[in-house]
Amino acid sequence: MPVRFGIAVFPGTWSERDCSHAVSLAGGESTFLWHADRDLKGSDCVVLPGGFAHGDYLRAGAIARFAPLMDAVAEHARAGGLVLGICNGFQILCEAGLLPGALLRNRGLQFLCQPTWLRVETVSTRFLAGLEVGNTLEIPISHGEGRYYADPATLAQLEAESRVALRYSGPTGELADQYNPNGSLHQIAGILNEQRNVLGMMPHPERACEALLGSSDGLALFSGVVRSLVAAGR
Amino acid sequence: MTQAVPEAPTQAELREIALTRAEYESASAQLGRALNPLELGMLGAMWSEHCSYKTSKPLLRQLRSTGARVVLGPGENAGVVDLGDDLLCCFKIESHNHPSAIEPVQGAATGVGGILRDVFAMGARPVALLDAIRFGDLDQSLQRHRFARVVEGIGFYGNCIGVPTVGGETYFDSAYSDNCLVNAMCVGLAERSQLVRAVASGPGNPVMLVGADTGRDGIHGATFASVQLDESADERRPAVQVGNPYLEKCLLEACLELCGHPALVGLQDCGAAGLTSSCAEMAHRGGVGIEIDVARVSRRELGMSPYQVMLSESQERMVLVVESGQEDAVRQIFDRWDLHSDIIGRVISEPELRILDGPVRVATLPLGILVDGFAERRPPSRRPIDLDSRLAADPLSSPAPWSLEESWLRLLSSPNCGETRWIFRQYDHQVGDDTVRGPGGDAAVLRIKGRSDGLAMTVDGAHRSAALDPRQGTALAVAEAVRNLAVVGAEPLALTNCLNFGDPDQPEVMWQMEEAVGGLAEAALAFGIPVVSGNVSLYNDFQGTGIPPTPMVGLVGQVPAVAVSTGLGFRAAGDQIYLIGPAGVELAGSEYQRLAQGAVMGTPPHLDVAAELVAAAAIRDLVRGSVLSSAHDCSLGGLAVTLAESCIAGGLGAVVDFPLAIPSQAPTGWAWGVLFGETSGRYLVSVAPDLIDLLAAVCQGHGVPVMKLGVVGGSSISIGGLAEIALEAATRASAGGLAGFMERG
Numbered sequence: 006m007p008v009r010f011g012i013a014v015f016p017g018t019w020s021e022r023d024c025s026h027a028v029s030l031a032g033g034e035s036t037f038l039w040h041a042d043r044d045l046k047g048s049d050c051v052v053l054p055g056g057f058a059h060g061d062y063l064r065a066g067a068i069a070r071f072a073p074l075m076d077a078v079a080e081h082a083r084a085g086g087l088v089l090g091i092c093n094g095f096q097i098l099c100e101a102g103l104l105p106g107a108l109l110r111n112r113g114l115q116f117l118c119q120p121t122w123l124r125v126e127t128v129s130t131r132f133l134a135g136l137e138v139g140n141t142l143e144i145p146i147s148h149g150e151g152r153y154y155a156d157p158a159t160l161a162q163l164e165a166e167s168r169v170a171l172r173y174s175g176p177t178g179e180l181a182d183q184y185n186p187n188g189s190l191h192q193i194a195g196i197l198n199e200q201r202n203v204l205g206m207m208p209h210p211e212r213a214c215e216a217l218l219g220s221s222d223g224l225a226l227f228s229g230v231v232r233s234l235v236a237a238g239r
Numbered sequence: 240m241t242q243a244v245p246e247a248p249t250q251a252e253l254r255e256i257a258l259t260r261a262e263y264e265s266a267s268a269q270l271g272r273a274l275n276p277l278e279l280g281m282l283g284a285m286w287s288e289h290c291s292y293k294t295s296k297p298l299l300r301q302l303r304s305t306g307a308r309v310v311l312g313p314g315e316n317a318g319v320v321d322l323g324d325d326l327l328c329c330f331k332i333e334s335h336n337h338p339s340a341i342e343p344v345q346g347a348a349t350g351v352g353g354i355l356r357d358v359f360a361m362g363a364r365p366v367a368l369l370d371a372i373r374f375g376d377l378d379q380s381l382q383r384h385r386f387a388r389v390v391e392g393i394g395f396y397g398n399c400i401g402v403p404t405v406g407g408e409t410y411f412d413s414a415y416s417d418n419c420l421v422n423a424m425c426v427g428l429a430e431r432s433q434l435v436r437a438v439a440s441g442p443g444n445p446v447m448l449v450g451a452d453t454g455r456d457g458i459h460g461a462t463f464a465s466v467q468l469d470e471s472a473d474e475r476r477p478a479v480q481v482g483n484p485y486l487e488k489c490l491l492e493a494c495l496e497l498c499g500h501p502a503l504v505g506l507q508d509c510g511a512a513g514l515t516s517s518c519a520e521m522a523h524r525g526g527v528g529i530e531i532d533v534a535r536v537s538r539r540e541l542g543m544s545p546y547q548v549m550l551s552e553s554q555e556r557m558v559l560v561v562e563s564g565q566e567d568a569v570r571q572i573f574d575r576w577d578l579h580s581d582i583i584g585r586v587i588s589e590p591e592l593r594i595l596d597g598p599v600r601v602a603t604l605p606l607g608i609l610v611d612g613f614a615e616r617r618p619p620s621r622r623p624i625d626l627d628s629r630l631a632a633d634p635l636s637s638p639a640p641w642s643l644e645e646s647w648l649r650l651l652s653s654p655n656c657g658e659t660r661w662i663f664r665q666y667d668h669q670v671g672d673d674t675v676r677g678p679g680g681d682a683a684v685l686r687i688k689g690r691s692d693g694l695a696m697t698v699d700g701a702h703r704s705a706a707l708d709p710r711q712g713t714a715l716a717v718a719e720a721v722r723n724l725a726v727v728g729a730e731p732l733a734l735t736n737c738l739n740f741g742d743p744d745q746p747e748v749m750w751q752m753e754e755a756v757g758g759l760a761e762a763a764l765a766f767g768i769p770v771v772s773g774n775v776s777l778y779n780d781f782q783g784t785g786i787p788p789t790p791m792v793g794l795v796g797q798v799p800a801v802a803v804s805t806g807l808g809f810r811a812a813g814d815q816i817y818l819i820g821p822a823g824v825e826l827a828g829s830e831y832q833r834l835a836q837g838a839v840m841g842t843p844p845h846l847d848v849a850a851e852l853v854a855a856a857a858i859r860d861l862v863r864g865s866v867l868s869s870a871h872d873c874s875l876g877g878l879a880v881t882l883a884e885s886c887i888a889g890g891l892g893a894v895v896d897f898p899l900a901i902p903s904q905a906p907t908g909w910a911w912g913v914l915f916g917e918t919s920g921r922y923l924v925s926v927a928p929d930l931i932d933l934l935a936a937v938c939q940g941h942g943v944p945v946m947k948l949g950v951v952g953g954s955s956i957s958i959g960g961l962a963e964i965a966l967e968a969a970t971r972a973s974a975g976g977l978a979g980f981m982e983r984g
Contacts, residue, residue: 016576017485019401023672026688055670057399060485116394118667147398147667212669217686217802 008033008231011048013078013094015040015058015069020091020211024054027211031227040072050087050230051078053094055147055209065093065108065150066100075101087131087230088203092148095195095205104198104205105163106155108148112188116149120219121186121208123194124174127167130201131233132226141178142171142222144208146186151207153189153196163196171195171206247273256283256459262613269608277546277594277602284459284512284550285519286613288777294616294743295775298752301760306769308732314524316357316437316508317427318771320732322797325431326687328694329363332371332424332737332793334776338480339392339421343385347392347421348482352554354425355402356508359491360557362435362498363427366671367685368397370407370423371698371737371791375416377654377980382416387981389421392482394665399484400491404666405674405683408698408791411654412833414706417781422737422774424698424793428687433499437507439521439529439560439586444504446518446529446584447566449573450490450556452539456480457513457552486555489576494557496572502565509556515549517558518584519592523610530593531584533601545596560586620753621746630707632840634826635908640835643910643962647879648972650915655830656876657976658887675801681723681872686801693801695729698793704828704843706787709751710758711843712828713790717762718851718919719874720794725855726870726922727804728862729796734763736773736792741785743777751788759790765848768794787839805862807871808888812952814868814925818878819938819945820854822898823918824909830876831915844919850943851920857941858922866926866933868951873921879914879958881923882948883969886956892966895949897959910961925951 010028012021014037021037028035036046040058045051058069069075075097082088082103090098098104111117125133125140136142155163163169171194173185185192187207195206210223253263256279266282267273274282288294304312310319310327317331335350351368358365370393375382397404402425439446457480497503505525507517514531522529533548543551561569566582573580587593592609594602641649650656663678675693676684682697699720705712717734724731736759741748763770779786798804809816826832827841861867869889873881878898886893899913926934938945957963 016489017399019488019670023670026672056401057485057488060399060483062485116398116665116667118398118669119664145669147669149398209669212672214672217675218669218672 008049008234009047010035010050010052011038011045012052012054013038013040013074015072017058017060018054018056020055020209023211024052027214027224027227030214031224031231033227033231038074040074043073043077045077045081049234050089051081053088053090053097055092055094058093058097066097069097070101079103082203085200085202089132090205091209091211092207095207096150098203098205103203104196105159106153108150108207109152109154110150111152117186118145118147119186120145122174122176122184123171123208124178126169126172130170130197130204131230132204133170134229134233136225139178141174141176142225143220144210144213144223146208148207151187151189153193155190160191166199168197169193170197170204248279256280257287258283262286265614266608266612269612275602277549278604280546280550281515281602281604282609284515285609290512290516291613292775293613294618294777295738295752297615297617298756301756302770303760303764304769304771306733309769309771312771313773316360318733318735319361319434320771327429327431327434328426328732328795329358329361329429330424330426330735330793330795331357331772332422332698332735332791333357333774334420334422334737334739336418336420336739336776336779339389340419343388344392344395345481347389348396349480349554350421350423351393351396352482352484352487353510354423355400355487356510356557358425358427359494360437360506360508361429362433363429364495365402365425365427366673367426367683367696368402368404368423369696369698369793370404370421371700372407372409373415373420373789374411376413377411379416383980385419390662390665396482396484398667400488401670403668403670403674405668405685406678406697408700409659409662414787417784418779418786420739420779420786420789422791424735426694426696426795435498435503435506437521437524438505439525439527440504442527442586442588444560444563444586445566445582446531446586447559447561447569447580448514448536448556448583449559449580450578451483451486451553452537452579453548453551454539454553455543455547455551458547458550480552480554482554489578490555490557493573493576493578497569502561502568504560504562507558509558511552513549513551514558519606519609521558521560522592523606526590528587528589528591528593528606529584530587530595532595532597534597535581535583537579537581545594545601549594618744618749619746620749622750623747629840630842634832634836634841635824635906635912637836638907639911643914644964646831646835646911646915647962647964648968649834650830650876650880651883651969652972652976653830653834654977654980656880657973659977661978661981676727676804680807681726682729684727684798684801684804691800693798695724695727695796695798696794697723698791699723700789700791702787702789703833703839705755705790706839707828707843709754709788711846713755713758714762714846715844715919716790716792717759717766718846719872720792721766721851721855722872722922724794724796725858726862726872727798728859729798730859731766731768731794731796733769733771734792734794735771736790738773738775739779739786739789739791740777742780745785748785755788755790766852799863803863803865805867805870806888807885808869809885809891809893809925809951810868810889811927812891814927814951815931816893816895816923816925816948816951817934817945818898818921818923818948819858819943820921821918821944822946823916824899824912825916825918826908826912829915829917831911844917846919853941854920854922854943857938857943860937861934866930866937867924868927869925871923873923874917877915877917883956885923885925886966887970887973891951892953892955893949893951894953894957895959897961898946898948914958914962
């Protein structure tokens with residue numbers, strides 16, 4: 006049976022079809038999960054995709070976290086199930102308390118849609134299985150509120166536990182302020198929870214799955230999940 | 240109940256709705272009675288220039304809208320062409336100039352929202368947005384501020400709703416200081432079975448209003464767009480609507496779920512003139528009438544009168560007609576998206592718009608009068624008297640204020656020629672996962688999932704040439720759009736247009752309109768491109784000074800194999816550089832002229848459609864055959880700027896020959912005219928040395944002139960030993976132009 010990705014759809018979500026397309030390229034199958042339901046339809050991996058769930062009113066993700074679906078997602082995560090939050094999905098995971106920290110308005114205050122390079126900081130998670138620490142991935146961002154922020158203690162803990170998964174970098178992995186598009190602390194582009202089964206990231210891997218569209222580096226995240234779950238016999 | 244007999248309106252009341260006394264008298268004569276205030280308001284909105292096109296309609300009849308690939312032409316919410324295999328492409332461009340001048344963020348945002356609704360009203364999923372923008376010079380802080388806010392507004396709406404903004408054209412010129420232009424274009428895709436028309440039918444069928452609640456915003460928006468701006472324009476801010484892209488995203492998804500559902504009879508965007516216009520137009524197209532009870536319209540404000548309900552331009556609303564008995568099935572879809580769906584009336588067999596307020600009938604207007612009863616206008620026109628002297632001026636004889644190198648760098652750092660990343664990085668240009676070529680190139684290219692072909696699209700204007708010769712300038716814009724598609728290997732399918740002019744009651748503006756529309760009709764016919772949709776924006780005038788005639792051409796084409804396309808940047812040192820098309824010596828209407836000479840003068844570039852057609856065919860063959868390493872339309876800034884753009888994009892220098900022999904009696908500006916003149920019909924291409932023979936053979940086969948210019952490589956860009964700039968300096972100039980202004984604050 007193919008690996009099944011459940012892709013959440015809130016009112017205002019817009020990258021659910023992009024994620025579904027990426028999953029099919031990775032050899033998985035996908036199903037959409039409606040925000041008002043609690044049914045994960047047997048998903049191995051839940052994807053919270055990009056968009057403006059509930060218009061991002063109040064704060065990005067602040068309303069979506071109360072969706073009935075999010076109870077089921079939290080339960081799934083607690084039980085060790087995989088959850089990938091992309092862009093707005095990362096914001097929702099932070100609001101829901103499944104990941105620490107918050108995403109603030111970009112430094113420079115502008116919405117930014119541009120390519121970024123990400124350095125892989127850990128591979129001890131199913132999402133990055135198959136990659137090596139220090140690999141770089143070219144994956145675009147598209148957000149107005151992507152500046153990762155957490156208090157010093159949380160940041161220290163994330164670093165100590167190697168839970169920073171992806172950092173904005175140069176093409177060969179060099180870390181410098183010029184490669185940090187939004188002013189994220191510690192150049193953080195993506196983080197893991199303690200169990201390493203929940204990944205939140207601001208860049209959009211689903212947009213980087215085909216050379217035709219500029220980069221196929223993002224496919225590694227989806228195919229990593231497929232391969233590692235198949236290998237684990239689920 | 241019967242209606243009270245109204246009195247004839249005062250002059251002030253007529254002015255409020257932009258209706259003349261003669262128009263009022265014609266309406267009441269046709270009706271056989273006086274109109275009450277509500278009827279007068281509805282009639283005024285429907286007969287406004289914005290809704291009726293009463294001044295432009297006689298001219299627009301020249302445009303040919305038929306073609307083998309055309310499914311639906313003008314008259315619907317958007318034009319529709321056939322892509323084959325039951326897939327249709329819908330697209331349209333529309334202006335939101337007046338609102339953007341008053342409230343830039345919301346004006347621009349609701350322009351995007353409106354054009355999106357036009358496309359999904361057809362049952363098509365919007366897949367791309369483009370924008371054509373004109374502002375005054377960015378050295379003015381007010382212009383920078385307003386322009387930044389317009390970009391913010393476009394991004395706010397498009398980014399939130401999740402439709403990529405893949406292209407556009409921006410031009411800064413002091414001629415637009417008082418009247419900015421913001422034209423938005425949307426392209427969508429629909430399965431043939433999903434296509435919906437904006438037609439009401441079946442007396443007894445319910446009429447529903449779905450989406451947002453109705454408020455007092457935007458009342459008289461259509462009228463406001465039909466008069467000049469003046470100092471009191473800021474007081475018109477309440478006539479600008481406020482956008483809610485989140486709500487429209489839900490509305491879009493719900494409407495697309497409904498399209499193809501057997502319960503749906505007709506669907507129409509609720510835009511200018513609100514419920515009045517959408518109901519009147521739907522009913523009139525179907526040869527039926529509609530009865531509306533305003534008491535059943537959900538409102539966001541208390542105490543709204545029937546007048547306000549019928550003329551509100553609250554955004555994110557759609558009107559639909561559904562099969563009687565299917566109301567619940569339809570409502571379920573909207574409920575799921577947390578959207579209102581009010582049954583506000585029904586289709587009636589009498590061809591009239593009938594308004595009730597609960598049990599009381601408050602207005603009755605026959606649709607023949609409301610939609611078609613106005614008299615078309617043909618205000619007097621006059622060719623500007625100073626035009627001949629301006630056309631006769633010779634821009635080549637003016638001494639150049641700067642050296643060739645300095646001119647070159649100044650052009651590259653002009654916000655009109657330099658890179659536009661500052662703009663497009665604020666727009667999500669990738670959502671949807673189909674953007675093969677996004678903003679910053681000649682044309683955008685989108686793949687279509689599950690197919691090998693793709694769509695190409697561009698929007699172009701040529702107002703500086705149009706200012707000299709509106710007929711020629713409009714035709715040149717069509718030619719440029721064709722070239723922009725050719726360099727990505729695309730053949731034009733159909734075009735949409737947004738015609739922006741000043742006050743048509745000024746005879747010189749009327750002349751510009753006659754000439755421009757004539758030029759569009761001739762060029763579209765000559766290029767074999769049907770015109771399937773369009774929009775006219777008049778009264779872009781501030782205290783008697785209007786904009787130059789600014790027709791915008793939106794062109795959509797098909798790429799047979801989306802995986803095979805060529806960029807504009809040079810790819811490899813050693814590649815040979817060729818100019819396909821004529822070498823020219825001219826400066827009229829060019830960006831160089833704007834920078835160096837200020838005035839617009841001289842004879843605009845010649846247009847040879849036959850030559851353009853064969854050159855475009857040759858380029859398409861070369862691109863599709865993967866013969867070229869790069870291909871770039873040679874237009875704004877002329878040969879030198881085009882060359883530099885290919886160098887900058889590829890990170891490679893170039894050494895080229897001067898394309899013409901210098902005559903002994905050359906006028907002062909001759910070399911400037913060769914390097915910076917904007918001669919039409921040209922492409923700058925590069926090709927690997929082993930493919931040169933193939934290039935020559937293809938060009939010869941099409942009978943297209945091709946001239947070897949030089950070779951890619953090195954760290955500078957050098958032209959015939961006459962001008963040389965460092966690649967690094969060129970890159971810095973191009974990157975710093977627009978961004979340099981905008982980051983200044």
